[in-house]
Amino acid sequence: MEKNMEKNIKHVIAVASGKGGVGKSSATSLIAATLAQKGYKVGVMDADITGPSIPKIFGVSGHPEKGENGFINPVLSDSGVYVMSINLLLEDASQPVIWRGPLVGKIVGQFFNEVNWGELDFLLIDMPPGTGDVPLTVLQSCDVEGVVMVTTPQDLAGMVVGKAVHMAEKMDKKVIGIIENMSYAICPDCGTNIEIFGKSHGAVLAGKFNLPLLGRVAIDPEFTRLSDEGKIHEYTATPEMLSIVDQVEKFVS
Secondary structure (H helix, E strand, C coil): CCCCCCCCEEEEEEECCCCCCCHHHHHHHHHHHHHHCCCCCCEEEECCCCCHHHHHHHCCCCCCEEECCCCCEECCCCCCCEECCHHCCCCEEEEEEECCCCHHHHHHHHHCEECCCCEEEEEEHEECCCCCCCHHHHHHEEEEEEEEEEEEHHHHHHHHHHHHHHHHCCCCCCEEEEEEECCEEEEECCCCCCCCCCCCCHHHHHHHCCCCEECCCCCHHHHHHHCCCCHHHHHHCCHHHHHHHHHHHHHHH
């Protein structure tokens, strides 16, 4: 099938991580929802084919319809963000996707080229962790302008994120900066920041790669609840997230 030449996406931003479990999809969703709240036209492409979570967070389900041109229409969420994910194409979203790398890479390319994204200010691509077939396909084939790296305070997560940074550099893609997710929790009684996963290494890690630390994002039970309910549009962006989005805007300006 030929590429969809009707799409007009101004900025494509990939969100990546060196390892799983760092809240990359949460970061992607927060950035996308916050951009939408600021008035931008935003889409999210869920490239984590074997572990998709974007539809759940945005509260979308069902099967996408085909447009008159034969390409698939993304699903519009209540947050005003357009979403495309493999879970929207499965008869049963709970069934695993047991595919080898080449097939997974092919569907990711189709999500970018054969979906009616239309006119978007931002397309956020939620990548799977690591440096395998899908991240390579995204960086090589999806017109990525910049990459946001997500990590957590643990030394292990920081060590592995370096691999993803070097991958982006080898693909000649600019890294916008690093988000340290789950950096701390706020005590509901006294307001003290509690570093549950240990002391923050975000600034040191960012300095090691000569990158900005975009922000330290706290563990927020309210965000977790709204994500589980598919109501991210009801979440009020924190000052930290607004600052992160401001830096993304400055990067593309």
